[in-house]
Amino acid sequence: MKIVVLVKSVPDTESKIKITADGSGIETQGLKFVMNPYDEYAVEEAIRIRERLKDDTTVVAVSLGPDRVEEVLRTALAMGADDAIHVGDPAFEGGDAGANARVLAEVIRPLGAHLILGGKQGIDDDAAQTIPAIAELLGIPQALILTELKIEGNKASARRRVEGGDEVVELTLPAAVTCEKGLNEPRYASLPGIMKAKKKEIRKVGLADVKLDAGQVGAAGSKSKLVRYHALPERPPVKMIPGDAAQQAKELARLLREEAKVI
Amino acid sequence: MQYTLTEEQRLIQQTAREFADTVIAPAADKHNREARFPREIVKELGRMGFLGMLVPEVYGGSAAGNFALVLALEEVNRACASTGVTMSVQSSLVTAPIVHWASEDLKKRYLPRLASGEFLGAYALSEPGSGSDAASLVTSAVRDGNEFVLNGTKNFITTGLEADVVLAMVRTDPSHKTRGISAFVIEAASKGFSVGKKEDKLGLRASSTTQLVFEDLRVPAANMLGDLGGGFKIAMHTLDGGRIGIAAQAVGIAQACLDASVKYAEEREAFGQQIGKFQAMQWKIADMAMHIEAARLLVYNAARLKDEKQPHGKEAAMAKLFASQIANQAAREAVQIHGGAGYLEDFPVERYMRDARITEIYEGTSEIQRLVIARSVLHNLK
Numbered sequence: 001m002k003i004v005v006l007v008k009s010v011p012d013t014e015s016k017i018k019i020t021a022d023g024s025g026i027e028t029q030g031l032k033f034v035m036n037p038y039d040e041y042a043v044e045e046a047i048r049i050r051e052r053l054k055d056d057t058t059v060v061a062v063s064l065g066p067d068r069v070e071e072v073l074r075t076a077l078a079m080g081a082d083d084a085i086h087v088g089d090p091a092f093e094g095g096d097a098g099a100n101a102r103v104l105a106e107v108i109r110p111l112g113a114h115l116i117l118g119g120k121q122g123i124d125d126d127a128a129q130t131i132p133a134i135a136e137l138l139g140i141p142q143a144l145i146l147t148e149l150k151i152e153g154n155k156a157s158a159r160r161r162v163e164g165g166d167e168v169v170e171l172t173l174p175a176a177v178t179c180e181k182g183l184n185e186p187r188y189a190s191l192p193g194i195m196k197a198k199k200k201e202i203r204k205v206g207l208a209d210v211k212l213d214a215g216q217v218g219a220a221g222s223k224s225k226l227v228r229y230h231a232l233p234e235r236p237p238v239k240m241i242p243g244d245a246a247q248q249a250k251e252l253a254r255l256l257r258e259e260a261k262v263i
Numbered sequence: 264m265q266y267t268l269t270e271e272q273r274l275i276q277q278t279a280r281e282f283a284d285t286v287i288a289p290a291a292d293k294h295n296r297e298a299r300f301p302r303e304i305v306k307e308l309g310r311m312g313f314l315g316m317l318v319p320e321v322y323g324g325s326a327a328g329n330f331a332l333v334l335a336l337e338e339v340n341r342a343c344a345s346t347g348v349t350m351s352v353q354s355s356l357v358t359a360p361i362v363h364w365a366s367e368d369l370k371k372r373y374l375p376r377l378a379s380g381e382f383l384g385a386y387a388l389s390e391p392g393s394g395s396d397a398a399s400l401v402t403s404a405v406r407d408g409n410e411f412v413l414n415g416t417k418n419f420i421t422t423g424l425e426a427d428v429v430l431a432m433v434r435t436d437p438s439h440k441t442r443g444i445s446a447f448v449i450e451a452a453s454k455g456f457s458v459g460k461k462e463d464k465l466g467l468r469a470s471s472t473t474q475l476v477f478e479d480l481r482v483p484a485a486n487m488l489g490d491l492g493g494g495f496k497i498a499m500h501t502l503d504g505g506r507i508g509i510a511a512q513a514v515g516i517a518q519a520c521l522d523a524s525v526k527y528a529e530e531r532e533a534f535g536q537q538i539g540k541f542q543a544m545q546w547k548i549a550d551m552a553m554h555i556e557a558a559r560l561l562v563y564n565a566a567r568l569k570d571e572k573q574p575h576g577k578e579a580a581m582a583k584l585f586a587s588q589i590a591n592q593a594a595r596e597a598v599q600i601h602g603g604a605g606y607l608e609d610f611p612v613e614r615y616m617r618d619a620r621i622t623e624i625y626e627g628t629s630e631i632q633r634l635v636i637a638r639s640v641l642h643n644l645k
Binding site: 070071074075078188189190191192193194195197198 | 269270271273274275277278281282310311312313315316320324325326327
């Protein structure tokens with residue numbers, strides 16, 4: 001069986017995000033990028049499936065983006081993925097989820113994947129659209145936001161958290177699924193894994209390698225356009241009201257009426 | 264000289280950092296307060312490959328090298344210096360000399376189990392009557408057929424309580440001082456091996472420090488490292504490597520002091536503003552950051568030289584001396600920045616201060632480091 005895991009390079013959750021002066025994006029200079037945390041569950045699940053099946057199953061990690069995604073692919077290899085593909089081309093830049101899914105579907109199609117795994121969403125844009133769109137383009141079933149996944153022959157049984165309970169879905173492979181926190185506990189990359197990953201080649205795939213033209217990919221192939229980022233307004237400073245309770249209440253009432261104009 | 268980390272070095276550093284932040288650090292205060300060895304964490308370090316970084320792949324290690332090792336050690340020690348010293352001893356003082364001087368048979372027998380963490384190791388040089396003057400050790404080893412019979416007491420042995428194998432320096436010839444010492448790999452399960460007094464220490468409380476007692480302990484002659492009488496050279500060369508690890512430990516402790524200080528200086532307010540806005544605090548923090556940067560580069564340099572199999576004794580001594588000094592300075596200032604809170608167990612800086620102290624003492628005191636440096640600089644003394 002062939003398992004494809006889609007991994008994304010996203011800003012570290014602890015980094016401070018700054019918006020560029022023109023509002024078109026975020027400052028990437030000096031920003032630390034890591035594997036999207038939900039994708040870690042996907043990599044772990046793929047490796048566990050391979051370990052359970054104990055057959056010739058292989059796990060391929062695929063990432064679309066600039067050169068820095070190779071670091072995330074290297075992490076996936078160090079965790080135990082067998083191969084890695086970097087989907088990168090200047091023409092792919094600035095794509096929306098639809099355009100990115102079109103490229104990724106074309107990269108995945110010739111791989112003959114039985115299972116496509118990814119995180120439930122990227123923690124950068126929180127769109128949660130790419131994998132569902134890939135499933136549509138490939139014409140295969142999908143189940144999203146899983147907390148349990150069982151593979152039996154050509155069937156997958158997936159448990160998803162819904163409001164007030166769980167839902168169990170059965171899918172016929174090939175299928176695409178996205179992973180939620182709680183599905184598993186992602187392993188740390190082992191030192192031997194890291195050293196082995198160093199020796200593996202990351203295959204690079206560009207526009208010339210997919211059956212698409214420049215107008216169908218990247219910004220040119222996108223139907224939505226990111227217009228502007230806005231930072232959240234900074235919280236105004238807290239005003240402490242001095243005095244005893246009676247004075248405080250009187251002052252608070254005055255401020256609510258005169259400054260906040262809410263009473 | 265510039266140190267740009269390779270992709271795999273960054274991955275190793277990142278993996279160690281994540282494990283240190285999410286697993287080691289949260290449990291560190293409890294382990295240290297209860298003086299309890301973090302066995303599960305050390306086992307996990309073994310499973311992840313962090314105990315086999317100097318072990319070749321054929322013996323189950325990753326052969327990641329000394330540079331990668333100091334990157335990982337800094338991260339582990341930032342979270343818990345007791346865990347860090349266990350890892351440093353296992354790598355630099357136990358696996359490294361076995362890799363360099365042991366027979367193929369010994370390598371096959373011990374390295375895979377040490378690299379995976381199934382076995383823990385200790386290094387036994389000091390004795391009740393010999394510390395810095397290591398060559399005056401008296402634990403005796405007398406040949407009897409294909410075996411040596413060992414008698415004596417080793418002192419201040421890190422991981423002494425948990426160790427499964429011990430690399431021990433013993434006297435095989437009383438008529439020669441340095442050339443009368445040989446190195447043996449001893450199994451703790453051997454008859455005649457016992458753990459003596461467990462020391463109650465100022466710091467590193469989650470790591471055991473014990474006496475080891477050998478009473479008519481029989482070791483196969485095949486368990487000798489290198490040649491008969493070559494033990495002192497092995498011990499000294501091994502400590503050159505160990506010092507790089509302790510220097511990395513000191514940088515890790517210093518970094519933990521800086522991290523805690525920055526956090527506190529940004530949170531705590533006094534006189535109506537964050538204390539980090541006061542120049543008195545800024546100067547302390549600036550000095551700490553500068554010292555850490557300098558110490559880290561000394562550590563990187565020594566590790567790189569060792570990886571390139573170049574002479575590194577002087578550089579290791581410089582890295583260890585400087586890093587241990589700035590770690591103690593950083594710890595003192597970190598407590599000062601925290602004020603009264605820094606003196607309490609509620610904040611980690613008091614632990615950093617207690618842990619930092621030993622880095623100026625073990626694996627060669629600061630005085631011995633200066634001796635090593637001076638001897639490599641002064642060539643023409645009569």
